[in-house]
Amino acid sequence: MTAAILNGRTMSAELKNELRQEVQRYEHRYGHVPGLAIVLVEGDAASGFYSKAILKIAREIGAAARLEPLPAQTTAEELRAALLRLNSDESVHGIIVQMPLPAHLPQELVANTIAPEKDIDGISPKNAGNLCLGLPSFQPSTAAAVIEILERGKIQLEGKHVVVLGRSNVVGKPLALLLLQKNATVTICHSRTPNLASFTRQADVLVAAVGRATMVKAEMVRPGATVIDVGTNALPEGGMVGDVDYATVQEVAGAITPVPGGVGPLTNALLFKQCIAAAWQQAAQRTEAR
Numbered sequence: 001m002t003a004a005i006l007n008g009r010t011m012s013a014e015l016k017n018e019l020r021q022e023v024q025r026y027e028h029r030y031g032h033v034p035g036l037a038i039v040l041v042e043g044d045a046a047s048g049f050y051s052k053a054i055l056k057i058a059r060e061i062g063a064a065a066r067l068e069p070l071p072a073q074t075t076a077e078e079l080r081a082a083l084l085r086l087n088s089d090e091s092v093h094g095i096i097v098q099m100p101l102p103a104h105l106p107q108e109l110v111a112n113t114i115a116p117e118k119d120i121d122g123i124s125p126k127n128a129g130n131l132c133l134g135l136p137s138f139q140p141s142t143a144a145a146v147i148e149i150l151e152r153g154k155i156q157l158e159g160k161h162v163v164v165l166g167r168s169n170v171v172g173k174p175l176a177l178l179l180l181q182k183n184a185t186v187t188i189c190h191s192r193t194p195n196l197a198s199f200t201r202q203a204d205v206l207v208a209a210v211g212r213a214t215m216v217k218a219e220m221v222r223p224g225a226t227v228i229d230v231g232t233n234a235l236p237e238g239g240m241v242g243d244v245d246y247a248t249v250q251e252v253a254g255a256i257t258p259v260p261g262g263v264g265p266l267t268n269a270l271l272f273k274q275c276i277a278a279a280w281q282q283a284a285q286r287t288e289a290r
């Protein structure tokens with residue numbers, strides 16, 4: 001058997017078409033377009049690449065996006081000041097800070113400074129708490145991309161056993177909560193889980209989000225299972241591979257996401273879905289206040 005391919009590029013193109021229309025609808029109503037600010041503290045090579053990809057999507061859908069580059073030696077106080085400036089800038093509806101940050105800048109500073117109504121990557125305590133409580137919230141875009149790919153791929157979640165490999169704040173943990181909301185049975189495994197294969201082999205849907213190249217092997221996958229690969233591991237010789245050993249796993253899985261061309265292309269598009277939602281909320285609030 002060969003697995004069906006869940007094509008993130010096709011799905012992303014569909015989503016971007018929907019978003020382009022949504023941006024037009026918003027612009028028609030309010031006379032300006034939704035705006036995203038990307039804070040990029042220089043130093044991480046991949047972050048510059050991701051930022052350019054986000055700017056490209058903005059052009060494709062007609063939204064506004066601007067890059068706020070900060071030098072690598074930016075202090076915590078300077079980063080805080082930059083975020084506060086964006087919080088009070090009415091043309092900015094969503095703010096993301098590219099991760100990872102240099103070691104001298106605490107991640108909590110970002111989570112605690114971005115205004116929750118502009119925190120479209122869902123990292124603030126308010127959004128993370130609301131997600132945990134099952135209340136409306138912005139969701140970390142990579143976790144949301146996994147849900148999007150499963151829904152567009154018509155993979156049922158209700159009553160299914162989903163095993164999530166990885167417990168990060170941006171993927172594993174929020175994804176487990178989103179899957180629970182879909183009535184899946186969820187198991188979270190991580191680097192200290194003994195006998196990993198005994199868990200992964202029970203999965204109807206297996207999500208790999210650990211950041212270790214090709215660690216999921218065919219013998220860890222139940223025949224016919226859906227395998228979602230969130231990994232983006234850069235290879236020293238160039239290019240990238242996922243956390244899943246695609247060549248062998250695609251022979252046993254029922255459906256699988258490739259890397260590249262799987263979860264990645266949906267991640268950045270979902271950032272704009274949430275930015276547009278944030279813009280609607282902020283515009284409605286301003287109208288109310290006046």
Ligand SMILES: Nc1nc(=O)c2c([nH]1)NC[C@@H]1CN(c3ccc(C(=O)N[C@@H](CCC(=O)O)C(=O)O)cc3)C=[N+]21
Pocket residue numbers: 047050053096097098099100121141142232240259260261262263264265266267268
């Ligand atoms: N605050 C923050 N939020 C993030 O969501 C965030 C972040 N920081 N830092 C970095 C990670 C990584 N990430 C990706 C986004 C798009 C692709 C993507 O489009 N990938 C293409 C790459 C194409 C290629 O390289 O050939 C693909 O998989 O097909 C991948 C990875 C978002 N992240």
